Amino acid sequence: MTHISATVDGTHRQGEVEPRLLLVHWLRENLGLVGTPIGCDTSNCGACTVLVNGKSVKSCNVLAVQIDGAEVTTIQGLASEDEWHPVQKAFKECHGLQCGFCTPGMIMASVDLLTENPNPTEEEIRDGLHGNLCRCTGYHNIVKAVSHAAAEMSGS
Amino acid sequence: MTDTLNETMGAIGRPLRRKEDARLVTGNTNWTDNIQLPGTLHMAFLRSSIAHAKITHIDTSAAKAAEGVVHVYTGADFPGQPGSTCVWPVTDDIVLSHYPVICEDEVKYVGDVVAVVIATEKYLATDALDLIDVDYEVLPAVVDMEAALAEGSPLVHSDKGTNHCYTAPVPFGGNYAEVKAKADVVVTRRFINQRLIPTTMEPRAVVAAPMGMTDEITLWTATQVPHVLRVLLALLTGIPENNLRVVAPDVGGGFGGKLQIYREEVLAVLLAKKLGRPIKWTETRSESILTMHHGRDQIQDIEIAATSDGQILGMQVHLLADMGAYLQIITPGTPLLGMFMYSGIYKMEALDFKCTGVYTNKTPTDAYRGAGRPEATFAVERIVDELAAELGMDPMELRKKNWIKHEEFPYTTVEGLTYDTGNYEAATARALELFGMEELRAEQAVRRASGDPVQLGIGISTFTEMCGLAPSRTLGALKYVAGGWEHCTIRALPTGKIELVTGTSPHGQGHATAWSQIASDIIGVPVEDIEVIYGDTGRSPYGMDTYGSRSLAVGGQAIKAAGERLVEKARIIAAHQLEVSPDDIEFNAGTYSVKGDPEKATTIQAIAFEAFTAHNLPDGVEPTLSGEATVDPMDFSYPHGTHLAAMEVDTETGKVKLRKYVAVDDCGVQINPMIVEGQVHGGLAQGIGQAMYEGAEYDSNGNLLTASMGDYLIPSSADLPSFITDRTVTPSSTHPLGTKGIGEAGAIASTPAIVNGVVDAIRHLGVNDVLMPTSPQNVYRALQAANKGGAA
Ligand code: FES
Ligand code: FES
Numbered sequence: 011m012t013h014i015s016a017t018v019d020g021t022h023r024q025g026e027v028e029p030r031l032l033l034v035h036w037l038r039e040n041l042g043l044v045g046t047p048i049g050c051d052t053s054n055c056g057a058c059t060v061l062v063n064g065k066s067v068k069s070c071n072v073l074a075v076q077i078d079g080a081e082v083t084t085i086q087g088l089a090s091e092d093e094w095h096p097v098q099k100a101f102k103e104c105h106g107l108q109c110g111f112c113t114p115g116m117i118m119a120s121v122d123l124l125t126e127n128p129n130p131t132e133e134e135i136r137d138g139l140h141g142n143l144c145r146c147t148g149y150h151n152i153v154k155a156v157s158h159a160a161a162e163m164s165g166s
Numbered sequence: 167m168t169d170t171l172n173e174t175m176g177a178i179g180r181p182l183r184r185k186e187d188a189r190l191v192t193g194n195t196n197w198t199d200n201i202q203l204p205g206t207l208h209m210a211f212l213r214s215s216i217a218h219a220k221i222t223h224i225d226t227s228a229a230k231a232a233e234g235v236v237h238v239y240t241g242a243d244f245p246g247q248p249g250s251t252c253v254w255p256v257t258d259d260i261v262l263s264h265y266p267v268i269c270e271d272e273v274k275y276v277g278d279v280v281a282v283v284i285a286t287e288k289y290l291a292t293d294a295l296d297l298i299d300v301d302y303e304v305l306p307a308v309v310d311m312e313a314a315l316a317e318g319s320p321l322v323h324s325d326k327g328t329n330h331c332y333t334a335p336v337p338f339g340g341n342y343a344e345v346k347a348k349a350d351v352v353v354t355r356r357f358i359n360q361r362l363i364p365t366t367m368e369p370r371a372v373v374a375a376p377m378g379m380t381d382e383i384t385l386w387t388a389t390q391v392p393h394v395l396r397v398l399l400a401l402l403t404g405i406p407e408n409n410l411r412v413v414a415p416d417v418g419g420g421f422g423g424k425l426q427i428y429r430e431e432v433l434a435v436l437l438a439k440k441l442g443r444p445i446k447w448t449e450t451r452s453e454s455i456l457t458m459h460h461g462r463d464q465i466q467d468i469e470i471a472a473t474s475d476g477q478i479l480g481m482q483v484h485l486l487a488d489m490g491a492y493l494q495i496i497t498p499g500t501p502l503l504g505m506f507m508y509s510g511i512y513k514m515e516a517l518d519f520k521c522t523g524v525y526t527n528k529t530p531t532d533a534y535r536g537a538g539r540p541e542a543t544f545a546v547e548r549i550v551d552e553l554a555a556e557l558g559m560d561p562m563e564l565r566k567k568n569w570i571k572h573e574e575f576p577y578t579t580v581e582g583l584t585y586d587t588g589n590y591e592a593a594t595a596r597a598l599e600l601f602g603m604e605e606l607r608a609e610q611a612v613r614r615a616s617g618d619p620v621q622l623g624i625g626i627s628t629f630t631e632m633c634g635l636a637p638s639r640t641l642g643a644l645k646y647v648a649g650g651w652e653h654c655t656i657r658a659l660p661t662g663k664i665e666l667v668t669g670t671s672p673h674g675q676g677h678a679t680a681w682s683q684i685a686s687d688i689i690g691v692p693v694e695d696i697e698v699i700y701g702d703t704g705r706s707p708y709g710m711d712t713y714g715s716r717s718l719a720v721g722g723q724a725i726k727a728a729g730e731r732l733v734e735k736a737r738i739i740a741a742h743q744l745e746v747s748p749d750d751i752e753f754n755a756g757t758y759s760v761k762g763d764p765e766k767a768t769t770i771q772a773i774a775f776e777a778f779t780a781h782n783l784p785d786g787v788e789p790t791l792s793g794e795a796t797v798d799p800m801d802f803s804y805p806h807g808t809h810l811a812a813m814e815v816d817t818e819t820g821k822v823k824l825r826k827y828v829a830v831d832d833c834g835v836q837i838n839p840m841i842v843e844g845q846v847h848g849g850l851a852q853g854i855g856q857a858m859y860e861g862a863e864y865d866s867n868g869n870l871l872t873a874s875m876g877d878y879l880i881p882s883s884a885d886l887p888s889f890i891t892d893r894t895v896t897p898s899s900t901h902p903l904g905t906k907g908i909g910e911a912g913a914i915a916s917t918p919a920i921v922n923g924v925v926d927a928i929r930h931l932g933v934n935d936v937l938m939p940t941s942p943q944n945v946y947r948a949l950q951a952a953n954k955g956g957a958a
Contacts, residue, residue, distance in 0.1 A: 028289075039288075044200035045193020047418070049367050050451035054875035057367060085193035094191065102187040105844050109674030110190030111367040111418030117191065132888065140884035143875070145367045145419050146674050148851030148912075149883040151844060 014078040018043065019087025027074045033067075034058045036074035037084060045086040046114055049143070056142030059115035060084045066122035068115075068141075085114035088121070097121050097159045106155030108146035116142050120156045128164055130156070176755070177683035177693050178903075181840035184679045185694075189416075196415040198371035198388045199448040206373070207236055209434065209447035210291035212281040212298050213456065214273035217309070217527040217868025218322070219302035221271055221280065228297040229283060234290030236441070238298065239282045241270030244436070248402050249279075249429025250492065250530075253647045254499035256523075260332040263323055263525070265492040267429045267436070273302070274322055274491035275527050276870055277456035279429060284437065284445070307527040307868035311465060311486045314524050322491055322525040331489050331523035332498055336505055339580040340516025342471075345480040349471035353553050359541045360938050361463035361488065361862040362855075363872070364534050365880050368418020369454045374434035375444035377411070383438050384411045384704075387431055390420040391711040392671055394648070396703045398427045398495075403436055410435070414701035417673035421852065422533035423458045424673065425713045426495050455873055460862055461534020463488035464501060464541050470549045476559050478568045480516035480580075483508045483545065489523045490530035497532050498523050499646065503714075504538025506581045510546040511590055511630045511806060512568040517580045527868040533713060535852050535913040539631045547627045547918035548935075555929060561922070562594070565628050576899070583632065585804045586899045589832065590628060593894045597808040597830040600890050606812055606826075614930055621931075622825075623813045625923025629915040630806035633907025634719030638798050651798040652716070653708035654724035656685060656732050658791040660778035662771030664689070664696040666725065669709015670717040671701045675909065676841045677717060681725055683837050684903070688729030690756025690770055708796060715805075715907030718837065724797040726902050732793030736773045739791075742784040743768055743776065803898045805906040807831035809915040813923030817931065820946030822858060822924055824887055831911055832894045835904035839893070842908050846891050849912020855881045856913075857920035861939050928952075 015024035018041060025040055037043040037060070046069060049057030053071040060069045061083040088095045097120050100106065107113040116139065123130065123138040130138065135156045136149070144152060189195055226238040249267035268279050281298050285291035306320040313319055314329040322329055346352060366388075373386045383405060389395055392412040400407035417424065434445045449457070469482040487501040496503075501521050509517055536543075550568075554561035570577045572589040579585065603624070610622040635641070638649035653669040666685050670677055682696040699705050710716075733753055740758035741748040750761050759767035773791060776782065780789035812826040829846055836842045859879040863871040872878040897904030917938070924940045925933060932952030937944045 030289075038200075039202075042202075043193075044197070045195060047195070047197055047368065048199070048448075049369065050875050052451060052874050052876055055367065055451070085191075089192055098191040101191050102183055105184070105840050107187060107190055108676070108844055108848060109366075109368065109417065109419040110186070110195065111197070113190050114193050136883040136886075140882040143367065143880060143882060145365055145421070145852070145880060146848045147844060148847035148849075148889065149881075149886055150847040150888050153883065153888060 012075050014075055016077050016079065017081045019084055029073065029075055031074045032070055033072040033074050033077055034069040037069060043084055043086055046084045047111055049111065054143065056119060057112055057115040059118040059142065061118055061122060064125065066119045085117060088117065095121065096162045097124065100155040100159035100162065104151050104155035104158050106147065106152045112142060112144040116144060116152060120159065123156065124160055124163060129160055177686040178837050180838065182679055182683060182693065182838055184676050185682065186676060186678050197368060197418060198373055198386045198415055201373045201386055203373065203375055203444040206444040206446050207284050207286060207441065208288040208291040209445055210283045210295055211279050212295045214276060214278040214280055216273060216302055216304055217276050217307035218305040219273050220305060221269065221273065221300060222303050223301040224281060225299040226281060229294040232294040232297055234285040234287050235283060235294045236286065237284040239268060241266060241268040244268055245270065249432050250427050250494045251398060251402060252493035252495065252497060254496045254645065256498045256502055256645055257332045257334050260498060261326050261328060261330065263492045265429070265494065267432050275529055276868060277529060282433060309526055309528065309864055309866055309868050311488050311524045311526060314526050322527055329525045331525055333520065333522045334502060336519045338517040338519055339582060340480060342480045342482050342516040342518035345516045346471045349479050350474035351553065351556055352469060352471045353549060353556050354469045355549055355552055355935065357466040357468060357545055357548055358937055359462045359464040359466055359544055362461045362534055362860055363455055363862050363878055364421045364423030364458055364461060365878065366419035366421060366423050369449045369451060370424070370428065370430065370458060371448040372431050372434045373444060373446045374438035376438055376442055381409045382411055383409060383435055384413060385431065385435055386413045386415055388417050388424060389414045390417065390424040390671055390673055390713055392701055392703055393669060393709040393711050395427055395431065399432065399435055402432055405435065405439060411704045414671050420673045421535040422461060422537055422713060425533050426459055451875055452873060455878060456529060456870060459494055459532040460490065460529045461531060462541060463531050466541065466545045468545045468549045470553050472553055474557065476557050476564050476567050478512050478514045480514050481508060482518040485521040487521055487523050488528065488531055489525050490528045491525065492530050494530045494532050497530055500531065500533050500537050501541065502538060504542035506583050506632060507539045507542035508546055509580050510543060511570055511628055513570055514580050528864060535849065536910040537714065539910065540853065540914045540917055543629045543631065543914045544918045547629065548921060551922045551925065552934060555934065561626055569628065583802065585630065586801065587896045588630065588804060588806050589894060589896045590806060593806065593830045593832050594628060594808040596892055596894060597810050597828050600892060601810040601826070601828040619816060619818045621815050621817055621927040623815060623923040623925065623927025625811040625813055625919040625921065625926060627809040627915045627919035627922065630804050631911060631914050632802040632804055633715035634799050634803050635714040635716045636799065637801060649798065650710065650720065651796050652710055652720040652724045653796045654721065654728040655792060655794045656689065656728045658732060658770065658774035660775050662695065662774055664691050665699055666696055667699045667706045668721055668725070669706060669711065670721040671709065671711045672717065673712070675712065675717060676838065680718065680837045680841055684722060684725045685729050688726060689733055715909040718905050719803050719901065719907040720797065720799045722903050722905055723799060723901060724795045727795035727797050728793040730793065731795060732791060735793065736770055736791055738784060738787055739773045739776055740768050801900040803834065803901055803906040805831065805833040805908060805911050807911060807915060809919040811919040811923040813920065813927055815924055815927040815945060817928060817949060820942035820949065822940045822945055824854065824858065824920065827887060828890045829912065829915065830892045830894060831908065832896050833908040833911065834896060834898040834901065834906035836893065836895065837905065843891055845908045846912045847889055849910060850889055850916045851881055851886060853913040853916030854886065854920055857917045857938055857940060859885065859939050
């Protein structure tokens with residue numbers, strides 16, 4: 011067992027973990043943060059995407075011990091107390107989700123994408139999100155939502 | 167456009183943003199895998215890595231001794247116990263199969279269950295699988311359908327003496343031999359409708375728990391069909407139905423893959439009862455790809471007969487359908503769900519249909535988005551293009567010449583269905599306008615003339631489909647063992663809030679929003695005051711669930727009827743309160759008023775409170791205010807549309823690019839156009855996925871080669887363009903709301919549009935078919951074969 015501590019969604023968390031424990035399992039099973047789902051066992055789907063120190067990471071592809079000392083943001087910590095993040099608003103506004111299973115990962119990946127590139131073209135959005143799979147929406151409205159959020163965030 | 171209905175009439179027809187989304191975008195979700203009950207035991211499955219073998223010996227002693235392991239079960243612990251069942255034995259002489267909950271002496275596909283570990287922790291359950299020792303005697307695997315039917319083939323079920331599951335010849339209208347004899351042109355093709363894997367983003371998951379004060383076992387499961395599942399679980403496990411509660415919490419996509427009774431569900435329930443503890447299992451993606459049922463997988467021998475001026479006379483359809491190793495819920499019926507759709511939108515005199523189901527040592531097949539209708543639409547839309555090429559006719563002109571004209575509805579097809587309404591001319595005209603057909607044809611001509619390595623092709627699909635399973639008598643006549651009705655209860659609570667209980671079970675379709683819109687218009691209560699309750703046999707006891715684009719097509723009728731009954735009961739109370747006869751009461755937007763004296767009025771919320779206190783109800787009127795309806799649909803409904811695809815094909819590398827896609831769909835009246843459009847987008851991605859990217863592949867030993875998400879390619883955002891969509895509105899005349907159904911249309915229409923486009927791009931090079939998916943390899947092979955053919 012290894013001791014780790016990290017700031018998760020703004021709260022200081024710590025615990026003893028097996029060295030093989032995946033970050034996503036630490037979040038879901040140990041911390042009860044079940045908003046981050048698991049869609050695969052091969053790092054293909056992106057459903058589990060969270061931010062580690064502001065960068066998007068597939069949390070099924072990282073061990074819990076690797077995030078010792080880091081700051082982790084999940085979908086459950088993205089909104090402030092009384093307001094959603096503009097990307098969350100845009101997904102609802104543009105119907106960028108249906109079943110919603112890919113949505114936490116899709117939103118977190120989009121947040122990172124917009125940090126890197128605040129004004130992406132459609133092609134840049136499609137390339138930037140290609141590691142996040144969605145089976146429901148055909149991506150059309152996800153792309154629209156990210157453009158919409160970009161416009162909102164840059165105040166245009 | 168003809169969408170003049172409803173736009174201003176209240177909630178119906180408005181693109182309301184979804185009620186569901188607040189939870190889903192904040193991670194405040196309730197997936198089955200989120201459920202953590204105290205004392206939970208975890209299941210892990212040892213699955214066969216061999217397609218066909220006898221189990222000669224199993225030693226579980228080391229696993230049983232491992233840390234955290236509570237039990238290890240094998241087939242010997244559940245003798246004769248089925249793990250799934252077939253509710254649609256399509257012919258009298260069908261060869262049925264027993265699907266064991268755990269294999270007892272033989273495994274029949276890669277992924278078949280050999281043993282189950284129960285442990286206190288998930289990781290420990292998985293660890294113990296490695297300690298189980300199994301000896302197999304490998305048997306020859308049956309992989310290819312035609313080989314499976316050949317004399318002397320090894321048998322999937324040796325006790326049955328054959329791999330032939332059934333042959334269903336269907337005596338549809340006309341005599342094909344006669345029309346063929348008088349035809350000028352007969353075109354024959356063999357199409358391969360490849361095996362697909364549904365790939366819901368949420369894997370399957372179950373939690374079964376004995377729930378305290380009664381003998382009840384509650385099963386939470388990622389399913390589309392909690393109601394159907396409850397009945398079948400009772401029948402298969404012997405646990406009384408009234409001791410079973412099935413809950414489908416948030417469900418992350420279904421597409422048919424969760425329209426099933428799975429052995430993992432049966433085992434969870436049996437073990438929760440046996441051990442008295444909660445049992446949990448969530449599959450890995452690799453397990454899901456192997457063992458969630460697969461879809462499609464047909465060999466389609468299609469023949470079309472026509473006159474030289476392009477009059478279609480008839481079609482012959484002979485299918486081989488791969489059942490896989492066992493029959494599950496509607497495995498044999500799935501190809502037959504398409505049998506009514508082979509004539510598509512075209513008039514013809516005769517249709518000869520025959521389908522043969524075949525057992526192989528592969529994952530069982532069953533419904534996948536469209537279930538039979540995509541296969542049918544693919545075949546008819548592809549063969550019509552081939553006929554056009556043979557006749558030297560423009561493929562759209564050929565279609566126009568043969569389709570049912572809008573003034574000919576209602577029209578009874580050669581299969582005997584009566585299409586109520588449609589307007590193929592309007593949808594096509596709009597699609598052509600959005601597509602820019604003339605410019606694209608001009609560009610195509612230039613590229614051909616210049617020998618451009620990148621050729622352009624135009625793919626057409628003018629489709630219809632049938633939604634709304636289904637009139638119960640029709641299902642009975644087809645040997646399906648259940649009905650096709652749907653239920654709704656609408657309750658007005660004392661505080662004026664509404665509970666709408668539906669028997670449909672959404673998993674992404676937005677029923678909470680759309681059903682509120684319907685009820686809002688009927689009972690005159692704001693959308694936000696209506697709570698939709700679904701997916702729990704405890705809270706919503708009657709229902710037939712969600713599949714086959716039936717939820718609105720059938721469930722919508724129940725909402726309307728229940729709402730109207732509530733309004734009528736309230737009218738009697740209102741009349742009593744206002745001291746007039748019910749005939750003198752007008753109801754409008756939630757207010758009951760006296761005709762000619764609109765000041766004398768009361769609201770439906772006020773009446774709900776009166777019905778609760780019951781202090782002053784008219785004689786003979788029972789307290790409480792609700793309306794309840796169980797509706798059997800009058801008929802199917804027939805959405806249609808015109809889809810056009812511009813495809814670029816690199817003749818040097820075989821690479822295919824989808825450049826532009828236009829979809830004009832007509833699903834009748836739209837309750838929420840935003841949701842409708844989303845359904846179209848998602849359907850398109852899946853249909854295009856089949857055409858361009860997806861395909862389950864097995865080697866000759868029955869190993870699934872596409873066993874991970876890295877090998878089975880569902881489209882990513884980078885693989886698709888944005889779509890151009892629009893609609894026409896031709897209301898259904900058999901549905902009281904005028905709606906049709908839209909859940910599967912995109913998946914049905916798009917596959918042939920893409921392949922027709924690819925073939926059109928390279929037809930002048932001698933190609934008249936390309937296998938799906940139209941990967942660079944398959945396109946390149948088609949070009950090579952044409953090249954050789956040309957040289958010979
Ligand atoms: S769960 Fe699929 S990438 Fe992490
Ligand atoms: S919304 Fe269902 S997987 Fe994306």
